[in-house]
Amino acid sequence: MKGDKAMPLKLYAEENKVVACLMGEIDHHGAGRLREEIDGMLERMRPDTLILDFREVTFMDSSGIGLVMGRYRLIRQWNGAVEIHNPAPSIKKVMRLAGLDRIASIHASPPAKGGSTEKTEAQV
Amino acid sequence: MKVCNEMKLSFPSRSANEAFARTAVSAFAAALDPTIEELADLKTAVSEAVTNAIVHAYQEQIGMVYIHAKILENSRIVIRIRDKGCGIADVKQAMEPLYTTCTTGERSGLGFAVMEAFMDKVKVRSQVGRGTTVTLEKTILSKGAE
Ligand SMILES: Nc1ncnc2c1ncn2[C@@H]1O[C@H](COP(=O)(O)OP(=O)(O)OP(=O)(O)O)[C@@H](O)[C@H]1O
Numbered sequence: 001m002k003g004d005k006a007m008p009l010k011l012y013a014e015e016n017k018v019v020a021c022l023m024g025e026i027d028h029h030g031a032g033r034l035r036e037e038i039d040g041m042l043e044r045m046r047p048d049t050l051i052l053d054f055r056e057v058t059f060m061d062s063s064g065i066g067l068v069m070g071r072y073r074l075i076r077q078w079n080g081a082v083e084i085h086n087p088a089p090s091i092k093k094v095m096r097l098a099g100l101d102r103i104a105s106i107h108a109s110p111p112a113k114g115g116s117t118e119k120t121e122a123q124v
Numbered sequence: 125m126k127v128c129n130e131m132k133l134s135f136p137s138r139s140a141n142e143a144f145a146r147t148a149v150s151a152f153a154a155a156l157d158p159t160i161e162e163l164a165d166l167k168t169a170v171s172e173a174v175t176n177a178i179v180h181a182y183q184e185q186i187g188m189v190y191i192h193a194k195i196l197e198n199s200r201i202v203i204r205i206r207d208k209g210c211g212i213a214d215v216k217q218a219m220e221p222l223y224t225t226c227t228t229g230e231r232s233g234l235g236f237a238v239m240e241a242f243m244d245k246v247k248v249r250s251q252v253g254r255g256t257t258v259t260l261e262k263t264i265l266s267k268g269a270e
């Protein structure tokens with residue numbers, strides 16, 4: 001039953017960042033594979049920042065909270081930071097409840113592309 | 125209170141059924157004309173209870189999860205999610221935010237907190253070795269009433 005669908009994740013490294021574009025519904029069923037993929041990349045690249053882009057995420061429950069917190073704990077081992085980009089209102093509601101806004105900054109626009117170091121994202 | 129509509133579902137505790145269960149309940153609730161936010165709240169709360177049955181109640185085993193949803197008068201929806209798994213020894217402690225028995229670090233212990241925040245009422249009955257019943261209730265204000 002598992003493994004026959006494409007991974008709902010686009011993952012790439014850019015400068016000192018790893019960007020993970022998550023897609024679809026994040027629940028316990030899918031979280032394990034997402035975790036493995038993201039952690040593999042994090043451990044290889046040891047980036048300063050992990051950007052989790054939620055633009056294409058339509059649902060998330062506490063398994064998604066666990067996913068974010070677990071990656072935060074990993075990247076803290078080398079003093080990295082987590083940024084959350086573009087969560088829909090319903091997803092932001094779950095994040096706020098869990099206090100994710102205290103461990104990661106939440107941004108409203110897409111991650112900076114093409115070598116721009118300027119920080120233009122608005123806090124939401 | 126008068127029951128206007130009801131439905132029952134039962135399915136094995138495979139994680140692929142998490143999406144099925146919350147989608148089925150939200151389709152059932154659609155008759156109440158909920159707002160997008162109300163529907164998201166409902167889906168999330170159901171997902172929490174069903175995931176708990178799959179992850180905690182049955183753990184490595186496969187058992188059945190039972191859902192009984194009712195729409196009452198005054199646009200109230202009542203959803204009962206039941207398992208015949210390991211049960212919870214101390215329900216009060218289990219419902220405390222951040223409390224988890226998971227040791228992998230991948231669970232935050234916020235499932236019950238999410239249910240309580242997103243529903244009007246959450247009731248848990250459990251017996252060790254026999255199983256757990258979570259009852260979720262919410263009055264849907266509905267789009268038309270806004
Ligand atoms: N149906 C159940 N059967 C047995 N134990 C349960 C059940 N539901 C919850 N529990 C127990 O209650 C604890 C708290 O549940 P809760 O959903 O709040 O957090 P969690 O599942 O551990 O983490 P999260 O939901 O944030 O991923 C669980 O760790 C588990 O020990």
Ligand SMILES: [Mg+2]
Nearest residue numbers: 172176235236
């Ligand atoms: Mg839970």
